Amino acid sequence: MATVRIVHLKAALRRCRGTSPPPPPWALCRLPNRSIRSFSSVMSPPSKAVVYDEQGPPDAVCKVKELPPVPIKDEDVCVRMLATPINPSDINRIEGVYPVRPPVPTVGGYEGVGEVHSVGSAVLGLRPGDWVIPSPPSSGTWQTYLVKEQSVWHKIDKCTPMEYAATITVNLLTSLRMLEDFxxxxxxxxxxxxxxxxxxxxxxxxxxxxxxxxxxxxxxxxxxxxxxxxxxxxxxxxxxxxxxxxxxxxxxxxxxxxxxxxxxxxxxxxxxxxxxxxxxxxxxxxxxxxxxxxxxxxxxxxxxxxxxxxxxxFWLQKWMSSDKAKECRDMIDYLLSLTRSGELKYDMELCPFDEFPTALDKALGKLGSQPKQVIKF
Amino acid sequence: MATVRIVHLKAALRRCRGTSPPPPPWALCRLPNRSIRSFSSVMSPPSKAVVYDEQGPPDAVCKVKELPPVPIKDEDVCVRMLATPINPSDINRIEGVYPVRPPVPTVGGYEGVGEVHSVGSAVLGLRPGDWVIPSPPSSGTWQTYLVKEQSVWHKIDKCTPMEYAATITVNLLTSLRMLEDFxxxxxxxxxxxxxxxxxxxxxxxxxxxxxxxxxxxxxxxxxxxxxxxxxxxxxxxxxxxxxxxxxxxxxxxxxxxxxxxxxxxxxxxxxxxxxxxxxxxxxxxxxxxxxxxxxxxxxxxxxxxxxxxxxxxFWLQKWMSSDKAKECRDMIDYLLSLTRSGELKYDMELCPFDEFPTALDKALGKLGSQPKQVIKF
CATH class of the missing domain: 3.40.50.720 (NAD(P)-binding Rossmann-like Domain)
Incomplete structure (x- = not known):
């Protein structure tokens, strides 16, 4: 577990740099995680999440809640989320106007980037400290710790700017496929x-x-x-x-x-x-x-x-369920390489997680034309 | 020329049965044809035709005129038209709202059936008495005698009901291709x-x-x-x-x-x-x-x-210019066989050529809902 600990210390140091004084509320919320990890290595830390119990106006139904630890099974990977965007499709899912939506109550979000926090005993290809994205995208990314099977996660180059890694699939893969497939x-x-x-x-x-x-x-x-x-x-x-x-x-x-x-x-x-x-x-x-x-x-x-x-x-979610999506991760790697080389860039605004309500208002268009909102945990 | 003469006598007899007494104006108009054929075997008979000199409302710009004989070149086939429909696309061509339209002045119509009247010296596959349709369809079918190169004409089974032969391409090939091609x-x-x-x-x-x-x-x-x-x-x-x-x-x-x-x-x-x-x-x-x-x-x-x-x-005229149209005549033969077997039928109203203005009014919708108007020469 040494690696995990070192990575966590580094992450903690990194986090602390940006949070003094006084520490923002979310920094305080993170405290229980460490204590919980200390008594069970097969449970995730608790997770602070944007949850909605019913479909409706996102600014009315979304609440930030702390979720209890969940078991990390043999094939599972627990990821500490680094950044996640608020996409129009996320909003439509919460509003209940999207044709496919997870059953409520649920956590919002569909893509994002995170750092592997810990892995189940049967996980071979990933280890703590790796950067990963859910690929194909997967629900529930608006939270601090996300546990999903190893097959969900795609390891990416850590040199990628975090906000691009967080947003590479839903919008960029749509652009790429629409240019290629018709x-x-x-x-x-x-x-x-x-x-x-x-x-x-x-x-x-x-x-x-x-x-x-x-x-x-x-x-x-x-x-x-x-x-x-x-x-x-x-x-x-x-x-x-x-x-x-x-x-x-x-x-x-x-x-x-x-x-x-x-x-x-x-x-x-x-x-x-x-x-x-x-x-x-x-x-x-x-x-x-x-x-x-x-x-x-x-x-x-x-x-x-x-x-x-x-x-x-064109609907990416449907495309993702097709045979073509097998090459999805190669395409993601190509797109990420273009963001690293500077050939692909776009406007985003990073917003700390504790200011989620403001970011949501911006994404909802309540504050005029705004760049894409990306939550930074 | 014996065959031509016999066929013509038969046709004349057939025509006479339905035109006595008194003979309708078009029966009188047919008289000059015979005299002209007697002094030149390489000229067509004169042709009575629905001509328009300018685009506009069909009932205003269409006139029935007698056109002078035209030369029948070696590769040409002169066809005595038997029947021709008034299709919506014919009307649109006259109105000038169709994207492709022949230069004016011109004769209306785009499909129909006729009987070979005489052939040029280099024509092998057709002989007087054969029933033919222009395939692909070709402009100028609203007239009594139509001269076009042999390659334009497709010989069909004479057992086909005349009104079906006259209308087999524009509508039926559209139905067939739309069921097959998408x-x-x-x-x-x-x-x-x-x-x-x-x-x-x-x-x-x-x-x-x-x-x-x-x-x-x-x-x-x-x-x-x-x-x-x-x-x-x-x-x-x-x-x-x-x-x-x-x-x-x-x-x-x-x-x-x-x-x-x-x-x-x-x-x-x-x-x-x-x-x-x-x-x-x-x-x-x-x-x-x-x-x-x-x-x-x-x-x-x-x-x-x-x-x-x-x-x-789907636009048949464009499809006709594609590679697929090579098989067009096989498809026409298939469709004609279905009309002969009774598996394919549809409403039409036969109208004598001298009542063309009434048929046109019906086709223009001026007399309420009416079946497809087919001119019988």
């Missing part, structure tokens, strides 16, 4: 998307650029749109238009040297989806993966018959 | 469609039945809908619902033993398209081939993401 894109081809400032949007720009694929990007009209355009262009966007700019008879006349896109992505719906369709080449495909405007997608008959457009959808 | 259907599977009373709709019911595939059919609410239901059930429809009947929370609860359909067809748009989507199984495909309501198709985001629906389009 149209056979070649270097020099183009894609078009709305919601380009979302994390998926930012990653599509960058993953496309890595492959030599042009991106045409549509953003909302709002104050500061010029700065947003500059920012997306720095990431590699070829063109960025606000919706109002596209109120022209032929949007394609706005494309200079960029070929007509064969693939489009929609995470908004309503008019923003129609604009994606207008850009698409004859025979092109639009993939819907979100509906931020809460408006449906409206398509003229001629777009199907004479323009031969295809409309599809 | 989803791998097996006996026992189900399809759902709106606009089930259209010719394509009636043929989908029957072609599905031939393959052991169930059909769920949606029709408009109107007087006489019970008779329509009975008629479609006689053709082989498993279920027929009016749109109002489907104003229930879960349309699938109305299906007893029929499995959820994996493939749907939409030729209406608006609410009728949404109803098709509601019936579709998870992962299903809706193919749009028409937009009779002139309303767009509106789809909630969740249908793409969580229900994994695909929306596609």
């Amino acid at each position: 149209v056979d894109l070649k270097s020099g081809d183009a894609v078009v998307q709305n919601g380009a400032t979302s994390i998926v949007g930012q990653c599509i720009i960058q993953l496309a650029r890595v492959r030599g694929i042009h991106s045409i990007n549509i953003i909302r009209d709002r104050a500061g749109s010029d700065e947003v355009k500059q920012k997306l262009k720095k990431l590699g966007a070829d063109e960025v238009f606000t919706e109002n700019q596209l109120e022209v008879k032929n949007v394609k006349s706005l494309l200079a040297d960029i070929p007509e896109p064969t693939l489009g992505f929609n995470c908004v719906g309503g008019n923003a989806a129609s604009l994606v369709l207008k850009f698409l080449k004859h025979g092109g495909t639009m993939v819907t993966y979100g509906g931020m405007s809460r408006k449906p997608i409206t398509v003229p008959t001629s777009a199907f018959i004479f323009k031969d457009l295809s409309l599809r959808g | 989803v791998d259907l097996k006996s026992g599977d189900a399809v759902v469609q709106n606009g089930a009373t259209s010719i394509v709709g009636q043929c989908i019911i029957q072609l599905a039945r031939v393959r052991g595939i169930h059909s769920i059919n949606i029709i408009r609410d109107r007087a006489g809908s019970d008779e329509v239901k009975q008629k479609l059930k006689k053709l082989g429809a498993d279920e027929v619902f009016t749109e109002n009947q489907l104003e229930v929370k879960n349309v699938k609860s109305l299906l007893a033993d029929i499995p959820e359909p994996t493939l749907g067809f939409n030729c209406v748009g608006g609410n009728a398209a949404s109803l098709v989507l509601k019936f579709l199984k998870h992962g299903g495909t809706m193919v749009t081939y028409g937009g009779m309501s002139r309303k767009p198709i509106t789809v909630p985001t969740s249908a793409f993401i969580f229900k994994d629906l695909s929306l596609r389009g």
Whole structure:
């Protein structure tokens, strides 16, 4: 257990550096863990968790609670969570509007990164101190200690920035698969998307650029749109238009040297989806993966018959249950390598766990447009 | 030339039986043909044709004119047209709202059946008296004599009822390809469609039945809908619902033993398209081939993401230009055999050519709901 102890001391030292004086409430809460570990090596520490007992408005139903220790079975790995994001799908699960959701009461969250705290007797590939992510993602990441079977955990390179490791699956794998699975894109081809400032949007720009694929990007009209355009262009966007700019008879006349896109992505719906369709080449495909405007997608008959457009959808959770997902961990490693090399970056805001209610309000849009909220334990 | 003469005499006799007394105007118009044939065997007879000089409302721009004889070149076949339908796409071409349309002035029509009248010196596979259809369909069928290269013409079995031969391609090939090209259907599977009373709709019911595939059919609410239901059930429809009947929370609860359909067809748009989507199984495909309501198709985001629906389009004219169209004539022969065996039938109204304006009004919907109008020369 020496290794465990050393790692824990290091972790404790690291934690202490950022928590003096006075120590925040969560630092005090951590105290019982150590005492419990001392009398049972096959039980997890107690875990401080964001729990909801019923579906409903997340800011009403989510409570921070301390959960008692759980047994660590032979095949189990106990992970001390380091960081976990608040994704829109997490919110939808709590609201009860997501088609697949864990039975309540349950702990929120679906992805994140943690450090192995202790392992069951039959665990071979992981040891305390390793950094791991649940892969495929798995429910209950909004807590300090998470115990799951070894097969759930994927060991990652510890040089990865923590906030990227915490968010690499739900958004980035969506971006990667949508670029790969619908149209056979070649270097020099183009894609078009709305919601380009979302994390998926930012990653599509960058993953496309890595492959030599042009991106045409549509953003909302709002104050500061010029700065947003500059920012997306720095990431590699070829063109960025606000919706109002596209109120022209032929949007394609706005494309200079960029070929007509064969693939489009929609995470908004309503008019923003129609604009994606207008850009698409004859025979092109639009993939819907979100509906931020809460408006449906409206398509003229001629777009199907004479323009031969295809409309599809993408849902990572379903993809994860397919055969293709076998290669999921290789893809995650590739994406993580891009974050380490700086080829893939996106806006996030780290928030200490004890400020979870504020982070949740930001994720719910109650405080205006905010970057992705990532909880740091 | 003996064969030609005999056939022509027979045809004349056949024509005379139905035209006495007094002879209708078109019978008089036919007289000059014979005199012209007598002084030149390499010229066609003059042709009486529905011509339009400009795009516009069909009842305003279409005129019946006599066109002068044209040369019959070595590879040409001159066909005396027997029957030709007025399809919605013919009307759209005249209106100028069809994406591909012949330059004006031109003769209307795109499919039909005729009898070979005379052939050029290099024509081997066809001879006077043969029944032929243009395959793929070809413009200019609304006239009494049509001269095109031999490669245009496909010889068919003369036992085929004339009105079916005249209409076998545009509607029936659409039905056949839509059942074959999008989803791998097996006996026992189900399809759902709106606009089930259209010719394509009636043929989908029957072609599905031939393959052991169930059909769920949606029709408009109107007087006489019970008779329509009975008629479609006689053709082989498993279920027929009016749109109002489907104003229930879960349309699938109305299906007893029929499995959820994996493939749907939409030729209406608006609410009728949404109803098709509601019936579709998870992962299903809706193919749009028409937009009779002139309303767009509106789809909630969740249908793409969580229900994994695909929306596609079908346009026969584009399909005809694909590699698959090589087998087109085999498919036509198969469909014609089904019309001869009585396994495939649908409503048509034969109309003499001299009553073309009335048939056009019916096809334009000016006289209420009417069966497909087929001009008989």
